[in-house]
Amino acid sequence: MVTPQELGYNSKVEGGVIVSRADAAINWIRTNSMWPMPMGLACCAIELMAVGGARFDIARFGAEVMRFSPRQSDCMIVAGTVTYKMAPQVRRIYDQMAAPKWVIAMGACASSGGMYRSYATLQGVDRIVPVDVYVSGCPPRPEALLDALLKLQDKVRREPAASRLLSA
C-alpha cells in the first residue's frame, strides 16, 4: 500500500506510479480512441475513405474504427450535403449515439450548405446537431480532416470529463 506521502520520496515505488487528474486520464483515453460514425452523404465521403486508407491513415490518431452502428461511435463525421429530407435521419442517428459524443462538419456543404443555396438543402448541419469542428474545403483534403481530428482531440483534452456524460 502506497500512501500519497510516500510517493514523493520512496525510491522503491518511484517510477512505478503516475499521479494525474481523473479528467486528464479519462480525456486521454477518449482522445486516443475516438471511433467515428461516418455520415457519408456526398463527395466528401470519398475523401473520408482516403483518410481511412493507407496513405493518410487515420489509424495513427486512433480514429480508424469506422462504426456503422451509432451505439458504438464517439464522433460523427458529417461528410457531404445534408438535404432537408435527410436531416431528420442525421439527427436521429446522432440521438442514438451514446454520450460522450462529438460532431465534425466536413466540407462546405455540411458546414453551411455550401454551394447549394436551394430549397432542398439544409443550410449547415449545425441547424440539426451541435458541431464541434468545422472543416473548410470542397471537398477538404484528407490532411484537413486529420487536422480537424487533432483539433477535436485538443478540445476534448481541455474539457471536464464529466461534462459530456449528460450532453444531448
Added chain:
Amino acid sequence: MSADVTNALKQKFPQVTDRPSSDHPAFDVPLADVLAVLRYFRDEQQFDLLMDLTAIDWAEGASPRFTVVYHLLSTTRPGTYVRVAAPCAGTEAEPTAPSVVPLWPAADWHERECFDMFGIRFEGHPDLRRILMWDGYPYFPLRKEFPLAGIETDLPVADIAEETGTRVIAAPMAGGPFVASQGEMNLTEAEPRAKDESWSDRRARPDQTALRQMKD
C-alpha cells in the same frame, strides 16, 4: 431514316405536327392521341427505349401551362431518336397526362419525378408518390412561380422539428444565383460569381431580413 419515320407517322396520324428542333425529329401531338402515337412508335417503329420523360412549364397564365415531353430511342436502329410533346390537360394547379408505364416500365420513376417537380398527375400510374422531396412537401419546386431559395415550411419529421426547433427555410442566396463566365480566362476569373454583388463576403449584408428571401 428520320424522313421515313416522319412520313410514316404523318400518314397514320394526320393530326401530328412538326415541332421545331435543332437535331432530332420532334412532334406535337394532342394529348388524346399521345398514347396511340407512342404505342405506334414502340411497336411499329422499334422505339424500344424511353430515354427521358420530362415537362415544360410555360409560366403562370400560359395556355397550355404544362407540356410533357417524351424522348424515345431505338436500340435496333442506332442513332434513331425522336421527341414527342403533348400539352397537359386539367387545371393549372392540377395538370394531368396519361401514364406510359404500361408501354415502358422505365416511365415509372420518370413520372414520379415529373409529378414531384411539376405536380403533373399521371393518370393510371401504379404508384404516383414524390420521389425526390419528401411525402407531404407542399410545393412543386420546378414550377416557375417557385423561388430557387425555397419557401419556409416544416421539416419532414415532426418530433425532430420540435426537438431541434429547425424549419425548412428559404436559403440565403448570398447575392446569388451564381453564374460562371465563358471564354478563355484563368481559373480564378472563371469561378462562378453572383449576378447581384450588392453584398458578399467583402461587403456587409444590408440587413438580417435578407436571409429570408420570402417571395411574398
